[in-house]
Amino acid sequence: MYLILFDVDGTLVDSQNTILHGLEVGFAAVGLTMPDRQTALSIVGRSLEEAFLDLVGSAHTDKVPAMAAAYRQSKIARREQGLDLDPLYPGAREAIDRLHRRDELLLGIATGKALRGVRHMLDKHDLHGRFATIQTADTSPSKPHPDMVLQAMAETGVEPGRTLVIGDTGFDMAMAKAAGAQAIGVTWGYHDHSRLVENGADRIIQAFSDLDVALSEILKFDKETI
Structure with a gap:
């Protein structure tokens, strides 16, 4: 076998468009600037918290939980609306x-x-x-x-x-x-x-x-x- x-x-x-939308929501939730598209997509494959940490760096570690929570809430809401069909x-x-x-x-x-x-x-x-x-x-x-x-x-x-x-x-x-x-x-x-x-x-x-x-x-x- x-x-x-x-x-x-x-x-x-x-899923790049829906991932980018979720990342944008996460960055906006804590008032940080979203990185460029190529940088943002470079973390695809990582778990959510680790992905945000890779993007914001150690200086903003404290913001990662709120960013991940905002991402997840956005995903759930959009799926309930019939959106995010990758x-x-x-x-x-x-x-x-x-x-x-x-x-x-x-x-x-x-x-x-x-x-x-x-x-x-x-x-x-x-x-x-x-x-x-x-x-x-x-x-x-x-x-x-x-x-x-x-x-x-x-x-x-x-x-x-x-x-x-x-x-x-x-x-x-x-x-x-x-x-x-x-x-x-x-x-x-x-x-x-x-x-x-x-x-x-x-x-x-x-x-x-x-x-x-x-x-x-x-x-x-x-x-x-x-």
């Missing part, structure tokens, strides 16, 4: 369904999102039942700490050498390597190619259509039957 863990933001769904990236659903049909594969999620946000994504995109394990910021330290991958392996009984993480950030790659797993970086997310490579990506893909070949090379699958 093999375990394939997907990141969410920047990998399965394009679209799946092209090919994501097809890849998930195709891999889910393989008897030798288990799929999972490892994300800096809260479980509430993951459930919202699964509900809106009708993806329930595909993932054997879901690891979130509610129960694990922030990426790149390896705990999410370690917990997923413990839950599924899959060893590190048969586990692979797919993500768009250096945090995902570093998390996978720290857990002894392999990693595929995707270029359509929020970190550039160099950060993925620097943090240990075994392969880099440009689109979900490239995933089958990458998996066949790393996990020795027959790509014709993926």
Whole structure:
């Protein structure tokens, strides 16, 4: 059995606009200036408090709880209004369904999102039942700490050498390597190619259509039957 863990933001769904809106709310709540778009998106993948701390620095540590609370409250309110529906990236659903049909594969999620946000994504995109394990910021330290991958392996009984993480950030790659797993970086997310490579990506893909070949090379699958 093999375990394939997907990141969410920047990998399965394009959530940059809703993340930026939440960050803007958080900065406004404490009267601080929002950083530029590239800087703000550089923290995607981190848990919320750690993301805000990365952006404001140690001088404003005391403001982080209020910023995170404002972000969460905004998210909850917008979802109740039917907003914040982050679209799946092209090919994501097809890849998930195709891999889910393989008897030798288990799929999972490892994300800096809260479980509430993951459930919202699964509900809106009708993806329930595909993932054997879901690891979130509610129960694990922030990426790149390896705990999410370690917990997923413990839950599924899959060893590190048969586990692979797919993500768009250096945090995902570093998390996978720290857990002894392999990693595929995707270029359509929020970190550039160099950060993925620097943090240990075994392969880099440009689109979900490239995933089958990458998996066949790393996990020795027959790509014709993926």
